[in-house]
Amino acid sequence: MAATVSATSSLATVNLPSSRRFRRYGRPRVGMAFASAGVSVTEGEGKLPKLVLTSARGSEAEIYLYGGCITSWKVAKDKDLLFVRPDAVFNKKKPISGGVPHCFPQFGPGPMQQHGFARNMDWSVAESQTEDGNPIVTLGLKDGAYSRSMWDFSFQALYKVYLTEKSLSTELVITNTDTKPFSFNTALHTYFRASVTAASVRGLKGCKTLNKDPDPKNPLEGKEERDIVTFPGFVDCIYLDAPGEVILDNGLGDTITIQNTNWSDAVLWNPHLQMEACYRDFVCVENAKIGNVQIEPQQSWVAKQILSIA
Helix, strand or coil, X not given: CCCECCCCXXXXXXXXXXXXXXXXXXXXXXXXXXXXXXXXXXXXXXXXXXXXXXXXXCCEEEEECEXXXXXXXXXXXXXXXXCECCCCCCCCCCCCCEXXXXXXXXXXXXXXXXXXXXXXXXXXEEEEEEEXXXXXXXXXXXXXXXXXXXXXXXXXXXXXXXXXCCEEEEEEEEEECXXXXXXXXXXXXXXXXXCCCCCEEECCCCCEEEECXXXXXXXXXXXXXXXXXXXXXXXXXXXXXXXXXXXXXXXXXCEEEEEEECCCEEEEEXXXXXXXXXXXXXXXXXXXXXXXXXXXXXXXEEEEEEEEEC
């Protein structure tokens, strides 16, 4: 990690790294290899720079620097566990629709554009390393004129992605580099490849729910009574105070464990007929922080996610 934080607490005092300790690569060149043998940059869709992470045991992940968006995770050749929508564009005019987009500093609609601005900005490569043949890369994002036009604060986001043979882990660190406190909410809007008629999620029974079906603008409060949650039609539901682990059966023969630290809430989403071309092929199971997080100057908020498959 480039920043000294406490991963077990929601807030931590952070010591920002010096340039001597923090390996900054700036804007990578196509074909550039980083400090770790398992991380390289290539030209992706729309000629956008894309990082390719390859573990010594054959798993692979891809990350676009535009939006800091993970678009692919494979533990077996040619079998992607993530989903990118067929209407996704790679021209920087819209966020990349699919994979693991960032929602920051706003989840959903609000005073700024839908899901904030982090998925609309170029992230940089801050650090790269290999641990036991497993690639680790840290991306960085800072405020600029674009972000300040919507949210007038100075911040630093560090996003560490760690690939192993059977897992894909992320750690998001949001640091207040301003002289005044700020608040935000956030989520990882993860799209999983799935058969929507057969997919299901376990582990959410007992959670308080905010169900946006049938009216997204007026969520219905309730409690999840089901052991197994399915996707029979339009699904858009927030689960408050969700557990640290839920299990996704993607209906394609894969069971994915979704663990988290400090992502206090979960969201299930499938648009059904609103996206008739592709809704049958994915479900979203998202780790989120729905309530506002407030952090003081020089404090950080830290959250981890681990996706793993047997």
